[in-house]
Amino acid sequence: MFRQLEYFVALARERHFARAAAACYVSQPALSEAIRKLERELGVPLVRRGRTYEGLTPEGERLVLWARRILADRDALEHEVSALRTGLTGDLRIGVVPGASGTVTPLTDRLCTAHPLVRVHVETSLRSCEIVERIRRFELDAGVVYADGVDTGGLTVTPLYAERHVLVVGAELLAGRTAALSWAEALELRMCLLPKGMLGRELVDSALATRGLVATPQLESDSVATLLEHARTGRWACIVPHTWVPTLGPAARVRVVELADPAVTARISLVTTAVEPASVLITALTDCARETEFAADDRSRL
Numbered sequence: 001m002f003r004q005l006e007y008f009v010a011l012a013r014e015r016h017f018a019r020a021a022a023a024c025y026v027s028q029p030a031l032s033e034a035i036r037k038l039e040r041e042l043g044v045p046l047v048r049r050g051r052t053y054e055g056l057t058p059e060g061e062r063l064v065l066w067a068r069r070i071l072a073d074r075d076a077l078e079h080e081v082s083a084l085r086t087g088l089t090g091d092l093r094i095g096v097v098p099g100a101s102g103t104v105t106p107l108t109d110r111l112c113t114a115h116p117l118v119r120v121h122v123e124t125s126l127r128s129c130e131i132v133e134r135i136r137r138f139e140l141d142a143g144v145v146y147a148d149g150v151d152t153g154g155l156t157v158t159p160l161y162a163e164r165h166v167l168v169v170g171a172e173l174l175a176g177r178t179a180a181l182s183w184a185e186a187l188e189l190r191m192c193l194l195p196k197g198m199l200g201r202e203l204v205d206s207a208l209a210t211r212g213l214v215a216t217p218q219l220e221s222d223s224v225a226t227l228l229e230h231a232r233t234g235r236w237a238c239i240v241p242h243t244w245v246p247t248l249g250p251a252a253r254v255r256v257v258e259l260a261d262p263a264v265t266a267r268i269s270l271v272t273t274a275v276e277p278a279s280v281l282i283t284a285l286t287d288c289a290r291e292t293e294f295a296a297d298d299r300s301r302l
Contacts, residue, residue, distance in 0.1 A: 076279035
């Protein structure tokens with residue numbers, strides 16, 4: 001039954017019989033027959049078939065969620081047994097929002113140091129809502145997300161740190177200026193920002209809206225590292241989480257300006273499934289999160 005469920009989940013993910021078979025390292029006829037057997041055992045059609053794959057049936061759409069959960073529970077059981085025998089092992093899949101991709105290292109480093117047999121796969125450039133949804137579908141085990149503005153109902157949320165945004169500006173652009181910049185003055189600079197739709201940009205746009213201002217950056221990128229590289233040239237300004245500032249290095253030709261009135265802040269949290277009993281991997285990750293001191297640590301503000 002587990003093998004049949006694996007094939008079913010792979011087909012739902014790949015949406016193509018040949019690709020699903022390749023992902024499962026079996027022939028396409030073997031995969032098709034296994035799914036037909038699963039349909040016979042369950043007594044409902046799971047896949048709409050024509051000359052090619054046409055999608056899941058309504059029954060299939062509902063049951064694939066159960067299939068993912070059953071497979072996740074099986075993996076958790078195997079990890080539990082393995083931990084009892086040889087220590088913690090297994091694969092842990094973590095999704096991370098771009099703003100936190102530079103600060104997740106202390107967490108993953110602590111986990112891997114404490115449990116050398118654990119393998120961690122980190123996906124970055126994901127949005128908080130996408131991460132939460134993939135955790136619910138058991139496609140990710142955990143996520144580092146912006147806790148505000150996202151429905152985390154039914155999930156376990158562990159606060160990590162409070163993030164604030166700062167203006168990183170090429171020193172050439174501030175030549176002769178020593179006073180703090182207003183939001184209006186900041187927008188007069190050659191600006192590069194995250195694109196609309198990303199929460200980091202929405203936070204900035206909301207702050208600007210309170211002053212009746214709108215940002216029209218010349219350049220947009222979904223990579224915080226790319227924004228900072230432009231600022232490093234000395235000719236650009238960007239607004240990024242302050243946790244990224246140490247990556248610039250002491251020789252960077254930039255100035256870091258605190259933004260206030262209003263300040264731009266956000267909560268960064270670890271989100272995991274709330275299934276009980278929790279898997280040993282999730283428990284270990286959560287324990288590490290509670291024990292880790294982040295460079296941005298200010299949990300008193302959470």
